[in-house]
Amino acid sequence: MAAYEVMRRLKLDRFAGVVSAGKEARVYRAVGRDGKEYAVKIYLTATAEFRRSIYKYIMGDPRFEGVDLSNTKRLFFAWARKEFRNLKRMYEAGVQVPKPYLVYQNIIVMEFIGREGKRAPLIKEVYKELDEEELVNVFNQVFENMKRIYCCARLVHADLSEYNIMYLDGKIYIIDVAQAVDLNHPLAMEFLKHDVETIHAFFADEAGLDIPSPEEMIREITECKNVQCVKRRVDE
Ligand SMILES: Nc1ncnc2c1ncn2[C@@H]1O[C@H](COP(=O)(O)OP(=O)(O)O)[C@@H](O)[C@H]1O
Ligand SMILES: [Mg+2]
The missing domain is CATH 3.30.200.20 (Phosphorylase Kinase; domain 1)
Known part of the structure; x- marks a missing residue:
């Protein structure tokens, strides 16, 4: 087996x-x-x-x-x-x-x-317990990592939402990446738009944060200015 x-x-x-x-x-x-x-x-x-x-x-x-x-x-x-x-x-x-x-x-x-044997919560599960400052920090990490996915990994997640982001000790982890596609994929931009709208709806409407509009977010992501592409290797 x-x-x-x-x-x-x-x-x-x-x-x-x-x-x-x-x-x-x-x-x-x-x-x-x-x-x-x-x-x-x-x-x-x-x-x-x-x-x-x-x-x-x-x-x-x-x-x-x-x-x-x-x-x-x-x-x-x-x-x-x-x-x-x-x-x-x-x-x-x-x-x-x-x-x-x-x-x-x-x-x-x-x-x-x-x-200690327990998985970290999804941001959907914890956001109500976080104060505004911490929520802003979470959004900033999500936004920065959306830029890294696009600009550094040259991918679009394509199923990004508050259900596919975990939160542990102030740090976010993006999960569930099977459906992510290369930027060359014919629907890459459509998927990116969908991801941005989902994330925007969560942080703006549900969590009540004042964040850039979806159009502004897409512009910033696709511009790839000042994105921290860190290089690290997974040894096989
Ligand atoms: N690396 C991980 N560490 C701890 N828990 C995880 C990890 N990856 C996934 N999980 C848990 O499993 C759940 C399902 O994983 P996910 O990859 O989102 O699959 P699905 O396609 O079923 O949504 C997640 O919501 C999370 O609670
Ligand atoms: Mg999932």
Whole structure:
């Protein structure tokens, strides 16, 4: 079984509970022999909605050439690989994402974002507990990281929202990057606009912050001025 191969390769001691059971994927917490924690995302079920929605993210992507999309297993292997490569590309460009460790078949292993066995909250789950200064800090980090994704990793997340950003000790982590596309993708600008509108609606309307308009945000992101592209390597 694939999970055993992953455990062997990363010297994992045990799986220690389900962190999240989504429609397509489950996320587990795993613990290494050295006590280090990992997040293990396993793609399991291809819903009809997933099959329908996936097409627009993979068209023209050479990584999917020749993959029989009706074969669920193959589809998930390719999808997990795409998520891992997007995560690695973002991580290496200095985007605040969990550090990627391994992809094997339908399984991705990355840094566990949390403390003492508990995952960190999503910003959707904590924003009401934060004061305005801290909320502004969170928005600034999200905005800066949107610029890094675009300008440094040359990607668009394409599913960015308050549900795909975690918050730990004052720092944000962007997650769930499978559907991210290269800037050359024909719908990249459309996806960027959607991401910006979603983030804007959350911080302006729901959290009540005074932030730049969506048009201004798009302009700033695509201008790529003064963006901190940090270079770091994931050793393989
Ligand atoms: N690296 C991680 N560390 C801790 N928890 C994580 C990590 N990645 C994901 N999670 C948890 O699992 C949930 C689902 O992960 P996500 O990648 O968003 O998949 P889905 O496609 O199911 O939304 C997240 O909302 C978060 O609570
Ligand atoms: Mg998600």
